[in-house]
Amino acid sequence: METDIVSNIMGIRQRMTAAAERSGRNPENVHLMAVSKTVPPERVQQAIKAGITWFGENYVQEAREKIPAVGQNVSWHMIGHLQTNKVKYVVHLFDWIHSVDRIELARELDKRAAQNQRTLKVLIEVNVSGEVSKSGAEPSRVLELVRQISVMPNLNVQGLMTMPPFFENPEEARPYFVALRRLRDKIEGENIPGVQMKELSMGMTGDFEVAIEEGATIIRVGRAIFGERQ
Secondary structure, three states: OHHHHHHHHHHHHHHHHHHHHHOOOOHHHOEEEEEOOOOOHHHHHHHHHOOOOEEEEOOHHHHHHHHHHHOOOOEEEEOOOOOHHHHHHHOOOOOEEEEEOOHHHHHHHHHHHHHOOOOEEEEEEEOOOOOOOOOOEOHHHHHHHHHHHHOOOOEEEEEEEOOOOOOOOHHHHHHHHHHHHHHHHHHHOOOOOOOOOOEEEOOOOOOHHHHHHOOOOEEEEOHHHHOOOO
16 A cells, blocks of 8 residues: 555655646746645655655544654644634644634734734635635635734744635636735735745646646645545
8 A cells, every 4th residue: 555655645746746847937946745634644654755745634532643653853734624613722733833714713813822922824715706615714805814924923824725616627627726816916016024825735646747836836646646535
């Protein structure tokens, strides 16, 4: 099984490089994050051996058990919807929170991070599709949310994250990636003190090449690395 993970990662990196080069980008500017939800610690350790250093988790309870069990110096990213009452469990486990979509959550993260003497990197999750079932801030509200978070001493805004609708044809996701990039560029142009707007977390197993072509700096890949979820 370990060889599967190694060869899967090699294949993904080749596709990442090709997608970056097609769009005139440096492949080194795109991070591969392994989405490890439902993946046991020993499989995560195999991915670490294969060179993966960024891991994304969706569920707080699972992460609380898994991250200490993995026990290696890698970067952990919370990518799932985060309830405010669960924040106290995550600030010491994660380096990045990709799913900040409301001011109440940001305030709680800032407060708990201060108590733990930590600074968290955060991305604003944007609901570019307008789907009711999806988390994320409305695009029209993101700039104001960034301004509010920019003055919080224990949170560093790094960019934006989105999850477009699922399409069989990844080309159909392209307009959503374009929309996130344009929103990022608009906010970056505001030059808000203390805000980095360099990161675009977008693209998953089915559509990451299109996302890279449209400017993704972080892709979130699970199935293509670890296989179908158990």
